[in-house]
Every structure is written in C-alpha cells, then in structure tokens.
Amino acid sequence: MRTRQVLDSPELRRLVVRRWTISLLLTAALFVAYYGFILLVALDKGLLARRLGGAESAGATTLGIPIAVAVIVVAWVLTAIYVAWANRGYDRAVDQLKKQLED
Amino acid sequence: MPETHTTLGQPTASAVGFFLLFVAITLAITWWAARRTRSAREFYAAGRSISPLQNGLALAGDYMSAASFLGIAGLVALKGYDGMIYATGWLVGWPALLFLVAEPLRNLGKYTFADVVAFRLRQAPVRIAAAIGGILTVLFYTTAQMVGSGNLIKLMFGIPYEWAVAIVGSVMLLYVFFGGMIATTWVQITKAVLLLLGVTLLTLMVLARFGWSPATLYAAVADGYGQAALEPGGLVTSPLDAVSLGLALMLGLLGLPHILMRFYTVPDARAARSSVLYATGFIGYFYVIIPIVGFGAAALVGRDAIGAIDKGGNMAAPLLAEQLGGELFLGFIAAVAFATILAVVAGLTLAGASALSHDVYVHVVKGGHADEREQVRVARWATVVFGVLAVLLGVLFKGQNVAFMVGLAFAIACSANFPALLLSIVWRRFTTRGAVASILTGAVLTVVLIVLSPTVWVDLLGNETAPFPLRNPAIVSMTAAIAVGIVVSLLGREERAEAMFEDEKLRTYLGVGAE
Secondary structure: OOHHHHHHHHHHHHHHHHHHHHHHHHHHHHHHHHHHHHHHHOOOOHHHHHHHOOOOOOOEEOOOHHHHHHHHHHHHHHHHHHHHHHHHHHHHHHHHHHHHHOO | OOOOOOOOOOHHHHHHHHHHHHHHHHHHHHHHHHHHOHHHHHHHHHHOOOOOOHHHHHHHHHOOOOOHHHHHHHHHHHOOOOHHHHHOOOOHHHHHHHHHHHHHHHHHOOOOOOHHHOOOOOHHHHHHHHHHHHHHHHHHHHHHHHHHHHHHHHHHHHHOOHHHHHHHHHHHHHHHHHHHHHHHHHHHHHHHHHHOOOOOOHHHHHHHHHHOOOOHHHHHHHHHOHHHHHHHOOOOOOOOHHHHHHHHHHHHHHHHHHHHHHHHHHHOOOHHHHHHHHHHHHHHHHHHHHHHHHHHHHOOOOOOHHHHHOOOOOOOHHHHHHHHHHHHHHHHHHHHHHHHHHHHHHHHHHHHHHHHHHHHHHHHHHHOOOOOOHHHHHHHHHHHHHHHHHHHHHHHHHOOHHHHHHHHHHHHHHHHHHHHHHHHHOOOEEEEEHHHHHHHHHHHHHHHHHHHOHHHOOOOOOOOOOOOOOOOHHHHHHHHHHHHHHHHHHHHHOOOHHHHHHHEEEEHHHOOOOO
C-alpha cells in the first residue's frame, strides 16, 4: 500500500526531476568545456599557440598548456559538485522517502 | 644530444626482479582471494564489499592502460602539445559516467550492464544483443592490449613476442580463474598505486632538473625542437573528425563492460558515486602530470634516441627513467608497465567471461535458473575460454597495426552499449525490439564504417581514398543507434515494460530492492 503512495507522491517526482536537471546541467557544462577546447584546437590554433607573459618577457609556455590542464581540472570539479549535491540534498530526500515506505 | 646507451631490451636483474616481486605479491593476493570466492556474487562482484576509495583506485587501475602510460608519454615526447590534447579526451568520460549512468546502473543491475538493459524487457533477445555488443567491445580492446603487451615486453625485456603474450595470458588467467573479482580488484589497486607512484617519481625527477619550474622545461623543449612543440599541430584538423573521436572517447567509457562491472563491487549507489570522484581524481592527476614526463623525455633523452628504439615513442618513459634513475629505476618502470597490462587484461577477461556465463549461459540457455555452484563453475570456464582467446588473438595479430582497435572498441561501446543502457534507464517507452535493434545497429554500423574509413581503408588496406570520410565513426553510428532505438520502440508498445518502469523507480532512485 505504502509503496503505491510513495510512487505517486510529488516528492518522488520532484526528486527524479531534480536529479536529471542537475545531471544534465553538469553534462552540458562538461560538453562546453571539452568540445569548446576541441573546437578551439580545430578552429583557432593561433590562440592556443600564444605565449604567456606579455610581449617583452614572453616565455616558451603557450596558452594551450594551462587550458588543457584546466579542462581536466574542470572535469574533476564538476564531478565534485555533483557528489557534494548528491551526498547532501539527494541522499536526504531518499532517506525521507524510504522512511515513508516503512511507516 | 645525450648518449643513447641503454640496457633497455635486455632482461636485467632489476627489471626481472621487480616483475617477479609483483607477480609473487599478486599471486599471494590471488591465493587469499580464492578462498573467499565461492558464490557468484563473490566471483563477479567481490561480494559487494569494496570501499569507495578502493574501487576508485581499482577503476583507475582498470582504465589506465599501457597505451595511456607509455603511449601518451611517447606522443608528447615526439609530437609535443598534440599529446596533451589527446590526454584530455581520456579523462572527460568520467564525469559523464557519474552524471548519466553510475548510480542507476548500481541500483538496477547485478553483475553486468546487460542486467540493466534487460531489467524490464524480454530477457533472451536483449541479453543476446547486449552480450554481442559487450563481447565485441571487450575482444577488440583485448586484442589491442595483447598485441601491445607482446611488443612492449619484447622491447623492454627482450623476450620473444609469443612468450610475452603467453606470460601475460597465463598470469592474468590465474588471477581471474582462481580469485575472480576479489583478486582482480586488488591486482588493479596494486597496479594503480605503483603506476601513480612511478609517474610521480618520474615527474619530480624531471622537474628537479629544471629548477622545479615547468616553464624552464618548456623553454628547453622549445630550444631543442622549436616553439611548434608547444602548439597544436596536425592531430586535429577537421572539426567533425575531432568531435567524433571526442564523443567515442567520452561516451564510450559509459559502455565499457569492464568499467561498468566494477560498480557492482561496492555496497550501494552512494559508494558507487564516491568511487567515481576518487577515480576521476587519480586519473585526472595522472593525465595532468604525464605530459611533463613526455616533455622531459624530449628534452633530456631526445626525440632521435626515443624514435630510434620505437617509432611510436613508447619507450620515452622507460628511457627517461633510465637516464634519471639508472638501471634500477628503469627496472621498476618496466615492471610497472608489465603490471599495468596485466591488470587491464584481467578486468577485460572477467567482463568478457561474465557476458558469456551470466548473460548468455545463465539467462538465455538456463532461463535464469542456475544454482550458485553451477554459476561459478560456468564463470570459471568462460574465463578460460576468454583467456585462451586473448592469447590466440595476440599471436594472430602479431606485427599488425592494431592501434585503431582501441578507437574501435570505444566506438562500439559508445554506439552499441551506451544508447541502449541510457534509454533503458530514462525512457518508459523503450521496448525489447527497440533495444535489440539499437544495439545491433550500433555494433554493425561501427564496424562497417571503420572498415570504410581512412583508418582501415587507406592506412591498412592501402587504397587511395576512403568511402567514409571520418576516422572515427562514433558521431554517425551513435546517432543512428539512438534514432533506431527510439523509432523501433515507438512502432510498438510493450505494456509490461511500461508498467515496470514506474515500479522500478523505487529501485532506480532510492535503491530499494537493489542487490
């Protein structure tokens, strides 16, 4: 009996919608970061080849190097954002719904 | 140019010593694991007792192949910045894996990803189709690994190719046959720790030579090989080609059976989630520092010396290790590379065996009714079949250029396995026919298109131009698989599957009733 009620509850529906909204937003951010980088490589090599450190004191390091590292760091940060949200918001909602199942 | 004298290619005492030490430790682990491997749950899923940190390391050990370690270091050493572009592609699938499939997969499945696809659909047809997609992925990936291992071990230890392939095959088979997932997990953890340690040491030694400043290292690279070494070169020319390869690398991860299988080794969805965060951290760290090893090899060993030993640059990291840390460190790095290959092939074999035994034998041949003892017995024999097959494929493809097979494995995973897995999780109207049609379309189209692509048609078969322009077909084959899955599903209704979709929400999202 309780199972049916929880299945039909607005709380469960909201939880599912929220889970996929956050997942898809983070996936979109990941796509922008990675495919943005790939398209930059394909379409504007000059930008990535620009040397860091101003015209006078330019070293050999190109802008492309920190950008490639940034893509990896951003990917990890997005993962961490999802885990932080899920460990708090999502898991709390899950616990509440599970409690309703037992009542 | 620095001197090119090297002990690489000879079985030195230190290389053999480190390797035997690794084998001894991992076989001791296997002996320990074998006594804990009695049920199917233990054989396939390590009794679901692996912690998130352990699984994060094991995922890293399952994923980071010799191609990542030796291959990317070599690519950066010889081609410069292009190698860094390639390295980013190997990481970006991990967040997507977490956002889209990891938790529902853990909640719905038991041992394989086919459990999830078949959850509310008709078992036999879906299991067979999923097993075809899964086994094709694993076979191509395994062939690339075995041929690579034969070549690399021959280069590093100087032992004949066939012997190298046979050693990898038999040691790996011992792990999986006796110790199942428990032994495989701990072999992968050991390998991940050794690999991260080895690459960290190499990186620190390189940076110490350049006053702890990456900028000084880059300046030295630019001095030797021109500024072009630090700029994007010829790797990415056509945007469509680049995006297609990017899709295969990113979403292919979401369809790799040996990776997906690891999520069943943790107790629940929350642990699955945390293990991805750990894995992404370890793998991301690895891909951030491995270019420094590559650039360091270019500056300190020299491109000529690296290319003279292996045209592909695979020996960049070992040569650098020898120059910075002597024969002893070279021995350590060579043994780490060997361990890397063993751990990846063990994971692949277990995944291939589970598709044969759990999906095909237990669920199709026996209709889902097989007792624990029978399941474990069949799983072990399937392991032997796969292990022998891996060695045969390695010997059969000796001397062939199989680098494209890794790209092919990712393309099949992304086109055949991933769309059906995702649609079965998120779409109520997905039907048995839709799933089967989607998986088969993805698998067949990928193989056909890659044969017609420049990768095989021109590079391997020697034709002038290729009928299909893209080097990696993922953007076409994955889109087609998704479209076919949707259209075929819409052509007919499967009421039982739709009803179960509602009921399974408690399991998908709350983990109620999960294994």
